[in-house]
Amino acid sequence: MKPYVIGVDLGGTNTVFGIVDSAGNIIEEGSIKTGSFNTATEFVAAGLDCIHHIVKKVGGIEQIQGMGIGAPNANYYTGTIEFAPNIAWAHDGVVQLAGMFAGELGIPVRMTNDANAAAMGEKLYGIAKGMKNFIMITLGTGLGAGIIINGKLVYGHDGFAGELGHVNMDRSENARPCGCGRKGCLETYCSATGVARTAREFLQKTNRPSILRQKPLDEIESLDVFLAAQKGDEIAKEVFQFTGTMLGWACADFTAFSSPEAFIFFGGLCKSGDLIMKPIEETYNRVVMPLFRNKAKFLISGLMNKNAAVLGASALGWE
């Protein structure tokens, strides 16, 4: 085994490249602007420049075991990014990104979606060390998930398993519309966007006073709701209660499926701590099938303050 891997966090704005050792330390780091390229070829060329620059510092490509990329709409089986709405050079087609990098670097390159990468990072370097069955839930703009069963990521038949943000929570006509084109998806309620949306709904439904009314309704963000709840604002607290309760119901269904040892939460919304975690766990243990009650752990990621996305992606470099 060579001493390092490269982890790549490919986001809509920035792409961060990191050289990671086997203990999970990021030794070197560099980045480029994802959005400043028109074609995948240009993006890869700039990426290679950045990689060569940091690889030189650790003794050259001979020191690198492999590379892992975490990216939206990435398919592990094919190494492709497919129709990624927020990436100009990948939004209307299929880009063979892993193959393009592997061909130039001469090392194995694997790719998976960002939530799967986070789950792998948690398993290797975080709070899930030693766990064989857990579900990672990332609460960001949307809700992503990485599912580990029998010690392995679940990719499913087509490489796209783990879309837990898109299980249905409301089959009624007035369910919330989702970016995926349907209605009532979990992530329309349980995500940063969902929290802001719930706050706006709650504020419109009543005339009760709230700190949140200091801002125009359509400018309220999840951070505002968190800050208001911290100050004891009733409506803001109810928003977190609603969000956590919905997640508790969803986790109860996920347990019926794979009965994990733990649910591990990651992302901005987790910074609200007990405000969201308590209603998740309380609801879960109230509504889950009695057989499963009080078994699963509800944890916050151990990598929240590290560059978890790079670490997670780098985990694929060891495969």
Place this chain on the structure above:
Amino acid sequence: MKPYVIGVDLGGTNTVFGIVDSAGNIIEEGSIKTGSFNTATEFVAAGLDCIHHIVKKVGGIEQIQGMGIGAPNANYYTGTIEFAPNIAWAHDGVVQLAGMFAGELGIPVRMTNDANAAAMGEKLYGIAKGMKNFIMITLGTGLGAGIIINGKLVYGHDGFAGELGHVNMDRSENARPCGCGRKGCLETYCSATGVARTAREFLQKTNRPSILRQKPLDEIESLDVFLAAQKGDEIAKEVFQFTGTMLGWACADFTAFSSPEAFIFFGGLCKSGDLIMKPIEETYNRVVMPLFRNKAKFLISGLMNKNAAVLGASALGWE
């Protein structure tokens, strides 16, 4: 490898023992009445008599590789039956059944629940040969499931994964009560019992004519609904439409989790064929995340007319 395994289908009424060869043929068979024993020890003693009798016919225990038992409330990890409501000698405790048989027979004995056994049988001898990711759904009195991911059964952290009959389909107060002590579980709608319940509800809601009205309301069974639907009875057809639609929604959520190659249905309700399969598949492809549309297959078990429970359990004997 020895030439045979023993498969055991332990049901509430009968326990069937079969000697199975590597091609999935049941060579010898015997059975005892599960319910005629007061203790697990008595049950095991009678079971051993039956096993010895059929094993003798194939050349003795030296010809047997192992034994697999499919049983309600069985835990694969511990080889125990735990609090099985319909088995007198196992309803109020934990019975180390696999260990008791293994100790006496001197061969490895593994145990899993009946739906998991059916999934294993389907994978080895049925329509799922060669599939690495599929979900088996058994539609009997309740709804059971066996989930295969990366070629292996999903047992979860505690051995009880795959309780898909108990995902929630209705969080409202007037959701149907379930035998598990909660409300709104999938199996309260999608099972033989669920179909009969839906029929009674539909008949009570209107005065529309129906063949089903020839029977007292509380005596209607799923078979009556099937026969009525076959004769073109509108209400009976609507019952199947309702049941299949609910299952289609549920399968869409299961796909968000593990994106299987196929859903395979087993059990009495499947004999209604298109009446139930059509609304499942139509609903699924209408409501599933667009990414997954028209990918999964919807199949009826290839073992419906064989002794699938014995075959499925026997699959564990090869492990």
